[in-house]
Amino acid sequence: MNNTENVIEIKNLKKSYDHGNIKALNGIDLTVKKGEFISIMGPSGAGKSTLLNMIGALDTADEGIIKVAGIDLMKTKKLNQFRSQEIGFVFQMHNLIPNLSVIENVEIPMYETNANSSEMRERALELLKSVNLEKKIEQKPTKLSGGERQRVAIARALVNHPSIILADEPTGSLDSKTGEVILNLLKELHTQENVTLVMVTHEPYVGNMAERLVTVLDGKCKTDEKLR
Amino acid sequence: MSFLSLVVKNPFRNKTRSALAIVGIAIGIMVIVALGMVTGGLKSSTQSTLKAGAAEITALQTGSNSFGSGGTLNESLVNDLLSTNGVKDTAGILRATNTSSSASSLGSNSSQSSFGPGGSISITGIDSGKLSLVGIDNVNGSAFNNGSTDEIIIGKTFAQDQNLTVGNTINLYGKDFKITGTFETGSFITDAGIYMPLSTLQNLTSNDNKISAILVKVTDNANVTTVSQNIESSYPNQLTTTTAEATAGRINQGLGFIDTASWAISLLAIFIGAVGVINTMIMSVYERTREIGVLKAVGWTDKRILGMILGESIVLTLIAFVVGTIIAVVGVEILLTYSPSVSGIIKPSFALDIFARAFLVAFLVGVIGGLYPAYRASRLSPTEALRYE
Known part of the structure; x- marks a missing residue:
């Protein structure tokens, strides 16, 4: 797949909850090219996170078309394999496993690959070096600062060489200075690893760091603006 | 990981x-x-207790429901029973308990004041040639001589508990006995006891010509139950029998x-x-x-x-x-x-x-x-x- 091809293709995607009473996505259309960095913004309840969950195959749509990395998510049964190979998640609360060391947390997604223990360790170490945490690989997440934890989460998201990083409010639990460091790191790794970055945020200054800004309202794309 | x-x-x-x-x-x-x-x-x-070679039947005084101490049967019955159809061999045994004694090693003054369950020990008198009928096939050392008045053999459990071995002496009924051998049958009752010549124990316990029980070994082709019934019918109101199999079964x-x-x-x-x-x-x-x-x-x-x-x-x-x-x-x-x-x-x-x-x-x-x-x-x-x- 070259950088002119669409890595995400969404057409008229709909998702409702509570027996159709809550329409989280109401016919959304979106295409994202490989290697793009896009921000999705909108008020609470607009459908940002639902859209991200659909792209990451954490949830299934009611109707519409959604193809990610060439895979039709409405048809495939191998959603776990898709998530393992194509998607890297970065959550607001980092969600690291507290009893595992930093490096063990980064290795976690690799259990579904054919990598052996030493290959897992090597790849995890490589990524922890790239997020400047090589000196803290044996520490437990509880001993790390918020920014450091989010860097571990970023390394974990990249460990299986995904096509797409889905970041849900990645700076939401950080102070502005640390948040900026994390955003710069995400941008740098997105370029370095040639990975598509889709970030959900409600903070305008964070959203404006992307190459493209999409706003969502009432389960539909309201604006789609190229920033740079 | x-x-x-x-x-x-x-x-x-x-x-x-x-x-x-x-x-x-x-x-x-x-x-x-x-x-x-x-x-x-x-x-x-x-x-x-069911090992090959040991007696299959034990005959006791009628009315006696346990393998108790003391002489209740006349020793002459041991030979009388040999004439019963299906009986291959018999042995009279006298069982007694000794509650206080001391043991000392030869050449040393060390002593132990009590032994056995509750401080008592089971002593059995038997002809040394009939030891196989109680399951004692091998003696480490040598068996006692029937004519001796100061020789005994002891079970492995007793020997271990009392830290005794062949050559040591042990005091029973106020008299020193030399341990000539030790044995192991696998039965916790037999291995915890002392065996000595029948006549010696009869003398020590004033049970001359008296025994507690008769052990009966049947011939190879005989049915144990039939022989057992034969003995009881031949000696009504005198002998009651129990088989090793029945005991083990219980x-x-x-x-x-x-x-x-x-x-x-x-x-x-x-x-x-x-x-x-x-x-x-x-x-x-x-x-x-x-x-x-x-x-x-x-x-x-x-x-x-x-x-x-x-x-x-x-x-x-x-x-x-x-x-x-x-x-x-x-x-x-x-x-x-x-x-x-x-x-x-x-x-x-x-x-x-x-x-x-x-x-x-x-x-x-x-x-x-x-x-x-x-x-x-x-x-x-x-x-x-x-x-x-």
Whole structure:
């Protein structure tokens, strides 16, 4: 797949909850090219996170078309394999496993690959070096600062060489200075690893760091603006 | 880190909760192993009483329902019984107990003031040529001479308990006896006793020409029950008989009850243990709901999540198996070390099937207890799990 091809293709995607009473996505259309960095913004309840969950195959749509990395998510049964190979998640609360060391947390997604223990360790170490945490690989997440934890989460998201990083409010639990460091790191790794970055945020200054800004309202794309 | 290491590591996140779950299961395992060791030991001892060469029938004074002390039968009956159809050999034995004595090693002044269960020891008088009828086939050293008045042989259990060996002397009825040999039959009763010439014990206990019982060995083709009935019908109101098989059967029946109780305890342990494990694992799954959501988000399959939780449950119960087994073995050994009255009767069994049964119970508890929480975890919706607070 070259950088002119669409890595995400969404057409008229709909998702409702509570027996159709809550329409989280109401016919959304979106295409994202490989290697793009896009921000999705909108008020609470607009459908940002639902859209991200659909792209990451954490949830299934009611109707519409959604193809990610060439895979039709409405048809495939191998959603776990898709998530393992194509998607890297970065959550607001980092969600690291507290009893595992930093490096063990980064290795976690690799259990579904054919990598052996030493290959897992090597790849995890490589990524922890790239997020400047090589000196803290044996520490437990509880001993790390918020920014450091989010860097571990970023390394974990990249460990299986995904096509797409889905970041849900990645700076939401950080102070502005640390948040900026994390955003710069995400941008740098997105370029370095040639990975598509889709970030959900409600903070305008964070959203404006992307190459493209999409706003969502009432389960539909309201604006789609190229920033740079 | 391998997946297996992760599974082994996870149960110890909440050390207190895991330790309590382990203790609960370990108690059940301990009971299973300890009971198994004790009943297994008693069973093998019972089997030893049926060994080839030993007498199949014991004839006692009618009305006597136990293998009591003292002379109640006339010794002449020993030869009389030889004429009964199907009888190959007979031996008269006199049984007595000695409650206070001392033992001293030759060439030393060391002494011990008491021995045996309750400080008493069972002494049997028998012709040395008839020792095989009580199951004594080999004597380490030599058997006593029938004409001697100061020679005895002692059982292995008694020798060990009293720290005695061949060549030592022991005081019985105020008289020193030299130990000419030791023996081991496998029967906890026989091995805890002393044997001496019949005539010597008759003299010491004022039972001249009197015996307690007659041991009867039947011919190769004879039916033990028929011979037994023949003896009783030939000596009505005088002799009553009991066969070794019937005695062993009665003991085995008693042990069977203990065995059934042991299985009942095993089932109870499985039930109680499984409830404990379900509780522990459900709590663990609840606490880790968000984490399970993350694992699903990074591509873990439902099968792997199920395997992880089930594996953690099995790890808990296998640790409980090790802990329970160690406590049971050490506990039984301590009991036997500090309670000579019990150690004279019980020789614990270390048969593999006892530990295999306990392992099976532990494994089943792990599987049964972990299955529901593991299934629940594997079926969690990733989005709902990630939203869980």
